[in-house]
Amino acid sequence: MxxxxxxxxxxxxxxxxxxxxxxxxxxxxxxxxxxxxxxxxxxxxxxxxxxxxxxxxxxxxxxxxxxxxxxxxxxxxxxxxxLEPFPQITPKQIQKLFPKNKKLKVPDLSAIDFRYMTYLSWIDIATNKLFIVYPFEGQFIGIEGRVTPMNKNGYCLFCNRQQQLAFFTVKTRLAKSSPDDYSSIGQYICIESQECNHRITDTAALERFILSTRA
Missing domain, CATH: 1.20.1280.250 (Monooxygenase)
Incomplete structure (x- = not known):
């Protein structure tokens, strides 16, 4: 085996x-x-x-x-x-990662080949939001933010390959501040997450970005 x-x-x-x-x-x-x-x-x-x-x-x-x-x-x-596939995850687990999104539209997980996936990502066109789910140290991390297609090619932060980009901005709470004080973190990433997953060769930049949004 x-x-x-x-x-x-x-x-x-x-x-x-x-x-x-x-x-x-x-x-x-x-x-x-x-x-x-x-x-x-x-x-x-x-x-x-x-x-x-x-x-x-x-x-x-x-x-x-x-x-x-x-x-x-x-x-x-x-x-x-x-190949070690992306850890098994259910729609209910995904929904729990985004508790404020009561009408969250979860992608069809049965249609995904999880062997070729480093991070799970999808865009909700209705809200213009991008959602990312990433396994880190035995648990799942979920982040969401606004996504703006750039209609140009450039280097993606995650895969470091030249692809069609989108600008992804995530709100993050400032350290040692009131609950209402937020900052925004933004980066250029592939607009097509499937292509990004097929090209990413190192998870360091992806993990730094995800963890930076949880400050």
């Missing part, structure tokens, strides 16, 4: 390394350079995981042995059974 251990953003990072390695193989003839790139790609993948068992490490290190696009695609497909 395959024990899942690869989170979505780590899988995306592995895909990024396979793309880089394949492009190098196509462009570079010097065997010494290629061996260095193979070693570096393998090391990068291993370092993307805080802890690994011996079998898990051996599985990931296979990235350095391939030559063709077919080899790399087969390698990535072979990793899919090890």
């Amino acid at each position: 395959n024990t899942p251990f690869i989170r979505n953003h780590q899988y995306n990072y592995i895909k990024k390394q396979t793309d880089f390695l394949l492009n190098t193989l196509r462009a570079v003839a010097d065997r010494r350079v290629l061996e260095t790139v193979r070693y570096r790609s393998s090391l990068n993948v291993i370092e993307a995981f805080p802890t690994l068992g011996e079998n898990q490490q051996q599985l990931l290190q296979q990235i350095s042995a391939f030559e063709t696009a077919y080899d790399f695609q087969k390698y990535l497909s072979g990793l899919e059974p090890y």
Whole structure:
């Protein structure tokens, strides 16, 4: 039985390394350079995981042995059974994260492939609000805010890739202030969260933003 251990953003990072390695193989003839790139790609993948068992490490290190696009695609497909999906969540749990939204419209969870998701996000067009649910340290965090499409491409805070952006603003209560004192935190993010989830390779910026809204 395959024990899942690869989170979505780590899988995306592995895909990024396979793309880089394949492009190098196509462009570079010097065997010494290629061996260095193979070693570096393998090391990068291993370092993307805080802890690994011996079998898990051996599985990931296979990235350095391939030559063709077919080899790399087969390698990535072979990793899919090890994907650790977004933690199971119910509509009732989501509603509890946003208690002030009595008529919250929860997305159809049955239509989502949670293996390829780092954060759950959807837009309520009626209210022009974006909702994000993120698992952090054994619990779910929910944040909401106004979303403004920018009709331009730029770098998303979460995935750090150039995509069509929206400006997302979240109200946050100021530390050591009265309950009525709020500030706003805003960042440019992908307007299409599905694309963002397919491209995110590191959760640090996402987590910093989410935690900053809970000050």
